[in-house]
Amino acid sequence: MMDDTLIRYKDVDIHQQELCVLNGVNLELHKGEFVYLIGKVGSGKTSLLKTFYGELDIASGEACVLHYDMLHIKRKHIPELRRKLGIVFQDFQLLTDRTVYDNLEFVLRATGWKNKGEVKDRIDEVLQLVGMGNKGYKYPNELSGGEQQRIVIARAVLNSPEIILADEPTGNLDVETGFAITQLLHYLSAAGSLVIMTTHNMQLLWEYPGRVYRCADHQITDVTDMYTTPGTAEEK
Numbered sequence: 001m002m003d004d005t006l007i008r009y010k011d012v013d014i015h016q017q018e019l020c021v022l023n024g025v026n027l028e029l030h031k032g033e034f035v036y037l038i039g040k041v042g043s044g045k046t047s048l049l050k051t052f053y054g055e056l057d058i059a060s061g062e063a064c065v066l067h068y069d070m071l072h073i074k075r076k077h078i079p080e081l082r083r084k085l086g087i088v089f090q091d092f093q094l095l096t097d098r099t100v101y102d103n104l105e106f107v108l109r110a111t112g113w114k115n116k117g118e119v120k121d122r123i124d125e126v127l128q129l130v131g132m133g134n135k136g137y138k139y140p141n142e143l144s145g146g147e148q149q150r151i152v153i154a155r156a157v158l159n160s161p162e163i164i165l166a167d168e169p170t171g172n173l174d175v176e177t178g179f180a181i182t183q184l185l186h187y188l189s190a191a192g193s194l195v196i197m198t199t200h201n202m203q204l205l206w207e208y209p210g211r212v213y214r215c216a217d218h219q220i221t222d223v224t225d226m227y228t229t230p231g232t233a234e235e236k
Contacts, residue, residue, distance in 0.1 A: 004031040006163055006194045007052065012061035014047055021047045025061070025220050027213075029196065031162065034189040034210030037198045038223075043215035045198040049165050052196070053085050054078040066162060083111050086156030086164040086193070088149075090171075094140040100127070100151050101136035107158050126154040130184060146177035153184060157193075164188060166197040170204065182208045 005028055012025040021044040029035055037045040050056035052065050054073060063070035068081050094103050104123045113119050127133050130150040140148055149169060156164055166185060170178030178201060186208045189195040199205075205212055205227045214223045 005029070006031055006066055008062070008064045010062040012051075012063050013059040014044065014051055014056065015059045016047055016056065020059075020218055022215065022220055023218050027220070029194055029211075031194055032189055032192050033194050034186055034208070035194070035196045036205055036210050036212045037196065037215060037220075038200070038202070038205070038212060039215030044218070044220070045215050046167055048215065048220070049089075049167055049196065049198065052163070052165055053082050053087060083159060084161055084163070086153075086159075086161035088152050088156050088164065088166040088169050088197075090167060094148060094151060094155070096140050098139070099136065100132070100138050100140070100143075103140070103151065104136075104155055104158060107155055111159055122158060126157055129157065130154045144177075146173050146181065149173065149177075149181050150184065153181070153188075157188065162193060164193050164195045166195065168198055168200070170199065170201055175203075178204065179207060186210075 007027060007029040009025045009027040013020065014022045014025065025048070037048065039045050047056055051058050051063065051070060054070065058071050061071070066081065066084055068077065073081070095106065098106065101123055104126065105119055108119050108122060113122070123136065124133070127136055130153050132147065132150050132154065135143065135147065135151070140151070143151065153169070164185065169185065170181050173181060182204050185195050185197060209228065211222065212224045212227050214221050
C-alpha cells in the first residue's frame with residue numbers, strides 16, 4: 001500500500017552549518033509504526049528529526065513528509081506542516097504562567113478552533129488519554145516531571161497528528177516513569193500515528209519493541225534485528 005507511507009527519504013544528505021551530519025539517508029516510515037532512533041550524542045538523531053518538521057534544511061536527495069517535498073518546501077508552508085505533526089521536544093516547553101487547561105486551549109485556539117464546547121471536549125479527551133484527567137486546573141510547576149511530560153504529549157496530540165516526533169522524551173525521568181511515557185507513545189502508534197522517538201535508554205527497546213535505526217559515522221542503519229533476539233545487542 002502506497003498511501004500509508006508518511007515519510008520517505010531517498011539518498012538524503014543532512015548538514016548542520018557546513019558539516020555533514022548524515023549522508024545517504026534512506027527511510028520509508030508508515031502509519032502506525034513505532035520507530036526508535038538511537039546513537040551517541042552528536043550522531044545526528046535530533047538533526048534528522050528537525051528535518052522532518054522543517055527546522056533544518058535538507059542538503060540534497062529526495063525527501064517527502066506527509067506529501068510535502070522537504071527539499072523545496074516554502075517557508076510559508078512550514079507552519080501548515082507542523083500543525084499536522086505532534087512535537088515532543090525539550091525546546092517546546094509548557095507556558096508556566098498558565099494552567100494545564102489554558103496551555104492546551106492556547107494551542108487549539110492558535111490552530112483555528114473557535115467553538116468553546118468543542119475546545120473543552122477535546123481538552124478533556126486528550127487529558128483522559130494521557131491519564132491526567134483531573135489535572136487541568138494545575139500549573140506546570142505543580143506537576144512532577146512525568147506529569148509534565150504527559151501534558152506535553154497531550155498538547156502534541158490535540159490536533160490528531162499523523163506523525164509524533166519525540167526527542168528523548170524519557171531523558172529526565174526515572175526508569176518507571178520513562179517506561180510509562182514510552183507505553184503511552186506506543187499506545188498512540190497502535191492507534192494509528194507514526195511515532196518516532198530518540199532515546200539513549202536501550203531497555204525501552206526490549207520492553208516496547210519497534211523499528212530501530214542507529215545513527216553512527218554519518219550513516220543511519222536499520223538495526224531492528226539486533227533488538228528482537230535477546231542477547232545479540234551490546235548494552236550501551
